Amino acid sequence: MDHPSSRPVGRIGRRSALAGLLALTAAACSSSSGDPGAxxxxxxxxxxxxxxxxxxxxxxxxxxxxxxxxxxxxxxxxxxxxxxxxxxxxxxxxxxxxxxxxxxxxxxxxxxxxxxxxxxxxxxxxxxxxxxxxxxxxxxxxxxxxxxxxxxxxxxxxxxxxxxxxxxxxxxxxxxxxxxxxxxxxxxxxxxxxxxxxxxxxxRVAAVSDSAADLRTATAAVLYPSLGGGPLYTYGAGSMVTAQLDALGIENVFADTAERVSEIGSEPLLAADPDVLIMLYQGDGDGSEVRDEMVTQDQLSGLQAVTQEAVLPLLFNFAEPASPLVVDGLERIHEWLLEREG
Missing domain, CATH: 3.40.50.1980 (Nitrogenase molybdenum iron protein domain)
Structure with missing residues (x-):
């Protein structure tokens, strides 16, 4: 299992995200097949x-x-x-x-x-x-x-x-x-x-990124728990959740993980001890049942995000893969953080 990132992203991540935004329109006119005129x-x-x-x-x-x-x-x-x-x-x-x-x-x-x-x-x-x-x-x-x-x-x-x-x-x-x-x-x-x-x-992404300048939250991890006590997964550099956190100026503690998504044990998660957890789920409902099942696991009880109830359930497509829903998800994460930080 890859260890969590020790490289700070913080506000540098936001600048990188804004630089990426400047390339959006240029990317829209590029060719996936290599034809420069397409x-x-x-x-x-x-x-x-x-x-x-x-x-x-x-x-x-x-x-x-x-x-x-x-x-x-x-x-x-x-x-x-x-x-x-x-x-x-x-x-x-x-x-x-x-x-x-x-x-x-x-x-x-x-x-x-x-x-x-x-x-x-x-x-x-x-x-x-x-x-x-x-x-x-x-x-x-x-x-x-x-x-x-x-x-x-x-x-x-x-x-x-x-x-x-x-x-x-x-x-x-x-x-x-x-x-x-x-x-x-x-x-x-x-x-x-x-x-x-x-x-x-x-x-919309630029507006959120600008508004997030004063957020105090520094680190986050994004998890997908399997129901019924199955494996726990986390998302790394290749996931759109990293792009979301970069836009907010928050470090994804597993952004140095080579895989987009990988199974994770409790040890690296406890070692990273992120400020907040974003928990992805699928299906109807608000995700509270899945969140409750995850946070009651003994191996996660020591996480500060768990003890401080800083866990946000988020429907999967609000974070993955690349679609307009990811921008909706970015805005939801931002609003939740603003409410938490008061």
Missing amino acids: GQAGGGADDFPLDLANCEATLHFDAAPQRIVLLESAPVTTLDGLGVLDAVVARAGAFPRGYYDAELTARIEAIPALSEDIDTAGHLQISQEVVIAHSPDIVFGLPNGLTREAMRDAGAEVVVQDVFCAAAGERASFETLSSTIATYGRIFDRHEQADALISTLEE
């Missing part, structure tokens, strides 16, 4: 056929996709911002109401649900035959049991969140969010909508 606003039929790098794969589109299957909830707000959510023909996994307003919740619940079977580690359980039966031309998410090859043979490309396949140790930033939105804008031929969404999110 990704500019306007676009149209001339953008196709389109080849895009996605993790270890190259995706090919002859035209903008018309039938979307969602096997994860994270892309919802990006697709909605681009004006293509109505093209979703099926969904699977958890889509908690806590992420969305009433109007968007109603639209999501009107989409046929294929499976809501989530294991204790938060992974969707579904067969690829069920997905293929809905004739998608693009699928978001690659849970166990599905392969890119099978989906492509059935006429669908699979998009995996870039943050899930970044190089180990690579530090996440809000440029990742900008790049993701820009890529979706290219896929669906919605360049202007992508640029507008990026600009709005850029302004």
Whole structure:
């Protein structure tokens, strides 16, 4: 197990985050396929056929996709911002109401649900035959049991969140969010909508970062507890939670962990003893039951964040992966810290 970081981030992290914000619009116009002219606003039929790098794969589109299957909830707000959510023909996994307003919740619940079977580690359980039966031309998410090859043979490309396949140790930033939105804008031929969404999110992140200058909280750890006494996971440099904490000028005590997410024992957590804990969870509810189960574990009882009740439950997509929900999550963390510090 990697040991917690001893390198201070603090207010330097905020300056790094702001520097990253200045690159958001530039990143939005960059090409994932290496074509220096791709990704500019306007676009149209001339953008196709389109080849895009996605993790270890190259995706090919002859035209903008018309039938979307969602096997994860994270892309919802990006697709909605681009004006293509109505093209979703099926969904699977958890889509908690806590992420969305009433109007968007109603639209999501009107989409046929294929499976809501989530294991204790938060992974969707579904067969690829069920997905293929809905004739998608693009699928978001690659849970166990599905392969890119099978989906492509059935006429669908699979998009995996870039943050899930970044190089180990690579530090996440809000440029990742900008790049993701820009890529979706290219896929669906919605360049202007992508640029507008990026600009709005850029302004919101900058506003939070400026307002966070006087926060006294110095350190934090972000955890995902498995239910029923299973493993405890923490998030490192490659996670968007590190980008959030950098924007707030707070040190992620596990930001030097090479993996984006890794299993953790009590010893390194007790040694780091962060000021606050952010506890990620999935499903409906406010997360209080999951938080209570986690903090009652004997090995965590000595943490100052536990004794001082400085534990924030946060729905998973408010922290991971890169979507507009991460900006919502940043604002929620900031508001919670302001309330705590009075």
